[in-house]
Amino acid sequence: MGKVAVLGAGSWGTALAIVLADNGHEVGLWAHRKELADEINEKRTNDKYLQGISIPEQIVADIELSAVVKDADDIILVVPTKAIREVCQNLNQVIDRKVTITHASKGIEPETYKRVSEIVREEMAEELYDDVVVLSGPSHAEEVSLRQPTTVTVSAERLEVAERVQDLFINRQFRVYTSPDIVGVELGGALKNIIALGAGISDGLGYGDNAKAALITRGLAEIARLGTSMGANPLTFSGLTGIGDLIVTCTSSHSRNWRAGYKLGQGHDLEEVLEQMGMVVEGVRTTKAAYQLSQTQKVEMPITGGIYRILFDSEDPRDVVDQLMTRIRRHEMEDLTNILDEHMNE
Numbered sequence: 145m146g147k148v149a150v151l152g153a154g155s156w157g158t159a160l161a162i163v164l165a166d167n168g169h170e171v172g173l174w175a176h177r178k179e180l181a182d183e184i185n186e187k188r189t190n191d192k193y194l195q196g197i198s199i200p201e202q203i204v205a206d207i208e209l210s211a212v213v214k215d216a217d218d219i220i221l222v223v224p225t226k227a228i229r230e231v232c233q234n235l236n237q238v239i240d241r242k243v244t245i246t247h248a249s250k251g252i253e254p255e256t257y258k259r260v261s262e263i264v265r266e267e268m269a270e271e272l273y274d275d276v277v278v279l280s281g282p283s284h285a286e287e288v289s290l291r292q293p294t295t296v297t298v299s300a301e302r303l304e305v306a307e308r309v310q311d312l313f314i315n316r317q318f319r320v321y322t323s324p325d326i327v328g329v330e331l332g333g334a335l336k337n338i339i340a341l342g343a344g345i346s347d348g349l350g351y352g353d354n355a356k357a358a359l360i361t362r363g364l365a366e367i368a369r370l371g372t373s374m375g376a377n378p379l380t381f382s383g384l385t386g387i388g389d390l391i392v393t394c395t396s397s398h399s400r401n402w403r404a405g406y407k408l409g410q411g412h413d414l415e416e417v418l419e420q421m422g423m424v425v426e427g428v429r430t431t432k433a434a435y436q437l438s439q440t441q442k443v444e445m446p447i448t449g450g451i452y453r454i455l456f457d458s459e460d461p462r463d464v465v466d467q468l469m470t471r472i473r474r475h476e477m478e479d480l481t482n483i484l485d486e487h488m489n490e
């Protein structure tokens with residue numbers, strides 16, 4: 145088994161490093177701070193990001209990027225989306241061979257509207273990598289690190305590359321599927337965070353399961369609407385990286401997006417909520433990106449628009465719910481049938 149470099153020692157990077165170590169790989173784990181690298185190497189814990197989990201000996205943490213990527217054919221990028229550009233620029237200076245880059249980050253960049261794989265391709269020197277692969281799906285780090293049954297999808301342009309990454313990660317508790325739809329897989333993973341914020345807001349307001357089910361279902365409709373306008377296969381949104389990830393994020397208190405939304409629904413201020421969280425809440429930046437995208441693509445995204453106004457215009461969440469509930473009357477399946485018709489006629 146070869147060495148794999150995991151860049152990002154937060155919750156998800158550490159959990160994925162554990163999966164790789166369980167599969168017999170030597171793992172280099174790049175941490176952002178020396179205290180965290182020392183804690184992982186000396187105490188075998190990462191208490192801030194994965195409480196109570198014992199980290200296998202095959203995982204060696206370091207803050208030196210060059211040491212972590214040395215001798216690794218595979219690099220797994222798991223930093224927050226806002227750090228992807230900077231990490232790729234630094235990677236260009238230290239990679240000593242052609243690598244495969246897999247990313248597991250779930251976001252879209254505001255202003256550029258780029259997906260993470262697009263940012264990676266933009267920043268990385270072409271001769272240093274052969275492919276950019278995406279790993280996404282319903283997978284809370286807390287449960288993966290406890291070896292609880294989890295399913296994810298990896299997507300790459302070439303099936304053989306997706307299958308190689310599938311081989312790296314798959315085991316009895318961590319089942320990995322493949323998909324050729326990079327756009328759909330990335331957009332599903334990023335956009336569900338907006339709806340998870342909404343689900344948290346709804347719970348924080350004291351609304352019930354009916355409202356949650358409505359948000360998940362109508363949220364999926366607008367995710368598919370935007371995703372399809374950007375070239376995704378609409379069927380991808382009915383899979384693990386679409387409805388699967390929406391369910392897990394909108395219904396679980398493990399989700400940082402749900403937790404942030406819950407506090408907002410209870411009336412707390414966004415800045416205060418993010419400060420208290422101490423972990424990345426990707427949905428906030430992605431809401432901005434998706435809202436801008438919905439305007440430029442002329443795609444109707446009423447829930448995303450409402451969450452944008454709660455986050456960035458301090459609009460009262462109850463007023464937003466009222467506006468959503470009193471929109472013009474519609475046929476439920478109108479946009480789904482339009483999307484499928486368009487796709488079938490291509």
Ligand SMILES: NC(=O)C1=CN([C@@H]2O[C@H](COP(=O)(O)OP(=O)(O)OC[C@H]3O[C@@H](n4cnc5c(N)ncnc54)[C@H](OP(=O)(O)O)[C@@H]3O)[C@@H](O)[C@H]2O)C=CC1
Nearest residue numbers: 153154155156157176222223224227249250284285423424
């Ligand atoms: N947690 C989960 O269950 C899942 C998360 N994801 C995705 O994985 C990605 C990473 O999330 P996750 O691990 O949960 O995040 P966490 O908040 O748990 O950890 C973030 C990590 O990134 C580091 N970091 C912050 N800023 C930078 C920077 N500028 N450069 C380098 N490193 C930085 C942090 O270091 P420091 O401690 O110094 O701040 C920390 O180690 C996100 O896109 C998320 O959506 C996907 C699936 C599941």
Ligand SMILES: O=C(CO)COP(=O)(O)O
Nearest residue numbers: 281282283284399400401
């Ligand atoms: O993406 C996730 C689970 O699939 C984790 O979601 P949060 O970032 O909201 O914790």
